Amino acid sequence: DTAVSQTPKYLVTQMGNDKSIKCEQNLGHDTMYWYKQDSKKFLKIMFSYNNKELIINETVPNRFSPKSPDKAHLNLHINSLELGDSAVYFCASSQRGTSYEQYFGPGTRLTVT
Amino acid sequence: QQQVKQSPQSLIVQKGGISIINCAYENTAFDYFPWYQQFPGKGPALLIAIRPDVSEKKEGRFTISFNKSAKQFSLHIMDSQPGDSATYFCAATDSWGKLQFGAGTQVVVTP
Numbered sequence: 001d002t003a004v005s006q007t008p009k010y011l012v013t014q015m016g017n018d019k020s021i022k023c024e025q026n027l028g029h030d031t032m033y034w035y036k037q038d039s040k041k042f043l044k045i046m047f048s049y050n051n052k053e054l055i056i057n058e059t060v061p062n063r064f065s066p067k068s069p070d071k072a073h074l075n076l077h078i079n080s081l082e083l084g085d086s087a088v089y090f091c092a093s094s095q096r097g098t099s100y101e102q103y104f105g106p107g108t109r110l111t112v113t
Numbered sequence: 114q115q116q117v118k119q120s121p122q123s124l125i126v127q128k129g130g131i132s133i134i135n136c137a138y139e140n141t142a143f144d145y146f147p148w149y150q151q152f153p154g155k156g157p158a159l160l161i162a163i164r165p166d167v168s169e170k171k172e173g174r175f176t177i178s179f180n181k182s183a184k185q186f187s188l189h190i191m192d193s194q195p196g197d198s199a200t201y202f203c204a205a206t207d208s209w210g211k212l213q214f215g216a217g218t219q220v221v222v223t224p
Contacts, residue, residue: 041200042214044214100162107156
């Protein structure tokens with residue numbers, strides 16, 4: 001059983017389009033995260049939800065909108081895609097009290113042309 | 114501004130050798146210091162973690178050394194194996210649960 005899954009694994013799209021990435025975890029965790037990993041492999045947190053409530057919102061363009069329908073799912077919608085959005089996006093989950101121990105999904109490689 | 118500084122950017126070690134990766138931080142509010150391992154095409158995975166009131170933690174061939182007064186910590190990989198070839202990230206968490214990563218170290222273990 002996959003602990004944290006993301007779909008799609010690859011996403012190639014043109015500038016200006018809108019796209020979504022979905023994430024699901026079956027670990028029973030109460031906190032989920034979105035990270036962006038750039039071409040230099042630097043990992044930066046974007047958002048975090050605890051029990052469907054947004055608790056971390058880094059300085060991310062408002063073209064990015066996370067949505068958590070329940071505590072097992074966290075989706076990321078991106079409007080008006082730009083070339084600089086090309087990256088690998090990782091979803092992760094943890095229990096709130098042990099946030100140092102995060103379980104990452106396999107990533108979604110987004111390429112904007 | 115990167116809150117956790119990591120070095121070196123890359124290192125090559127022979128099989129059986131020791132790999133050492135160093136990290137430094139400024140924020141004394143950090144309360145946990147994990148290390149993550151990432152293989153190509155995969156997500157990062159927790160390798161080992163330490164609290165700031167502990168000076169050393171060992172799990173198998175992996176050891177974290179922590180120097181609270183210097184605000185530095187390091188990962189030692191003993192008896193490095195080709196299967197250890199990966200990118201290693203040090204990190205730190207604050208009370209909000211935010212995980213701040215270092216820039217990563219690509220480790221290559223040659224046969």
